[in-house]
Amino acid sequence: MARMTPDRRREAIVDAALAVARRKGLAPTTVRDVAQEMGTSSGLIHHYFESMDHVLAAAFERIAGEDLAETEALLARAGDPRAVIAEFLDSYAPVGDDWAFQLWLDAWAEAGRRPVLREASSRLNLGWAALLERAIHAGVADGTFTCADPRGAAWRILSLVDGLALQVVAHQTTIDRGDMLAWAASATERELGLPAGALAVPTPPRA
Amino acid sequence: MARMTPDRRREAIVDAALAVARRKGLAPTTVRDVAQEMGTSSGLIHHYFESMDHVLAAAFERIAGEDLAETEALLARAGDPRAVIAEFLDSYAPVGDDWAFQLWLDAWAEAGRRPVLREASSRLNLGWAALLERAIHAGVADGTFTCADPRGAAWRILSLVDGLALQVVAHQTTIDRGDMLAWAASATERELGLPAGALAVPTPPRA
DNA sequence: CCGGTTGTTGGACAGGTGCGCAATATCGGC
DNA sequence: GCCGATATTGCGCACCTGTCCAACAACCGG
Numbered sequence: 001m002a003r004m005t006p007d008r009r010r011e012a013i014v015d016a017a018l019a020v021a022r023r024k025g026l027a028p029t030t031v032r033d034v035a036q037e038m039g040t041s042s043g044l045i046h047h048y049f050e051s052m053d054h055v056l057a058a059a060f061e062r063i064a065g066e067d068l069a070e071t072e073a074l075l076a077r078a079g080d081p082r083a084v085i086a087e088f089l090d091s092y093a094p095v096g097d098d099w100a101f102q103l104w105l106d107a108w109a110e111a112g113r114r115p116v117l118r119e120a121s122s123r124l125n126l127g128w129a130a131l132l133e134r135a136i137h138a139g140v141a142d143g144t145f146t147c148a149d150p151r152g153a154a155w156r157i158l159s160l161v162d163g164l165a166l167q168v169v170a171h172q173t174t175i176d177r178g179d180m181l182a183w184a185a186s187a188t189e190r191e192l193g194l195p196a197g198a199l200a201v202p203t204p205p206r207a
Numbered sequence: 208m209a210r211m212t213p214d215r216r217r218e219a220i221v222d223a224a225l226a227v228a229r230r231k232g233l234a235p236t237t238v239r240d241v242a243q244e245m246g247t248s249s250g251l252i253h254h255y256f257e258s259m260d261h262v263l264a265a266a267f268e269r270i271a272g273e274d275l276a277e278t279e280a281l282l283a284r285a286g287d288p289r290a291v292i293a294e295f296l297d298s299y300a301p302v303g304d305d306w307a308f309q310l311w312l313d314a315w316a317e318a319g320r321r322p323v324l325r326e327a328s329s330r331l332n333l334g335w336a337a338l339l340e341r342a343i344h345a346g347v348a349d350g351t352f353t354c355a356d357p358r359g360a361a362w363r364i365l366s367l368v369d370g371l372a373l374q375v376v377a378h379q380t381t382i383d384r385g386d387m388l389a390w391a392a393s394a395t396e397r398e399l400g401l402p403a404g405a406l407a408v409p410t411p412p413r414a
Numbered sequence: 415c416c417g418g419t420t421g422t423t424g425g426a427c428a429g430g431t432g433c434g435c436a437a438t439a440t441c442g443g444c
Numbered sequence: 445g446c447c448g449a450t451a452t453t454g455c456g457c458a459c460c461t462g463t464c465c466a467a468c469a470a471c472c473g474g
Contacts, residue, residue, distance in 0.1 A: 003469085003471070009421080025320055041424060042424085043422075043463090052463090109234070121378065122381055155390060159370025159371045160370055162369075162370040166369065166370075166373075167362075167366065169319065171325060174332060179362070183362060208452080210440055213450095239432095248455090249433090250433085251451080253432085253433060258433085259431090259432060
């Protein structure tokens, strides 16, 4: 089809891969799927990417990186440290069938077997932990939080919400978004030395 | 090969599937892999299982169910509630390349796409939460723990250790077993109203 | 307007996938 | 010892997988 500059084409391939992965998941996405989604031949994809694993890693990195950047921007606007953490928890809890988090599940599972995906998944996860650690430091600095170990607290909070979101997305029935929000809030309050209920409802006090 | 009774053969198939899954992971395990592992033809497998998904679900259920039962037995021998929880955390932390936990990662990822696997994974996960909730109730009853919401605490602790173990197994480098144990212990102490350090080292106070 | 650079094609290649079925081998009951 | 029941085989079917490459076509500098 239409001839593109290499940069644009690479982007188009990643876009198409992401569109397919959204429907089918990361691992089941094939070269031919992506080619068909773009409306091109499949040979084109190997002209730009060393292997299919690299395409999938790039697709995962795109969506996970965007999510991270958006959250970063969201938190920058949130105001005081308490609101930042409340906003973080609310935005992390899956809504509906959260295909982005499903891609995280795929990435974690594949990370053990595909080095290229492990690299991407590991890097993005470290990014989330760092984001959270910065938010905690800010709250400790201005006296909102009490926390002796911000790095540990960041990993504990992140692991908790990952573990909870995992149940919501993978099993759908065991626990729901409401449970997740309530439980993540109460644990995080304890973690940051906040009074019980301080993180209960993210934005306006409305039930 | 050797003719078997249906019950024995079903067991042999599940055993073989588990042996392969241990090496390759759950999703990449194929009918032919399992047949070769047993030293039989592949047609035999479809004579006993409705589909390959059912084989994989049975294999996962076998290993996850055994783990759960072993932990249940371990905790029954552990003594006081504090020791039970300490033992739980220690046994949950992955050692080396934890192939059993890798199967959990596979199961969670596939749960969204394969109903048969979702059913198994969901049920086993509920089993672990119930185990933990019982242990907490016991500690609250005899005054060792202080916990207003044992069900929530069970899910929070389970989700936390799942999230931490996930990092250890999938990424290998981001955090290690030591971090995981320390962080799981400190969060659980807060969760159960124990003094800091009460769960620090599982068995003997050494280092 | 032409020629070389290069984005793109489309199919070949060697293998792998789950599943189903006729034929065969082996067993337990008589 | 035979025979019916059934465990097991071995292969075929239709399809999918990543990767590669010779041929083609579109664009850009001259």
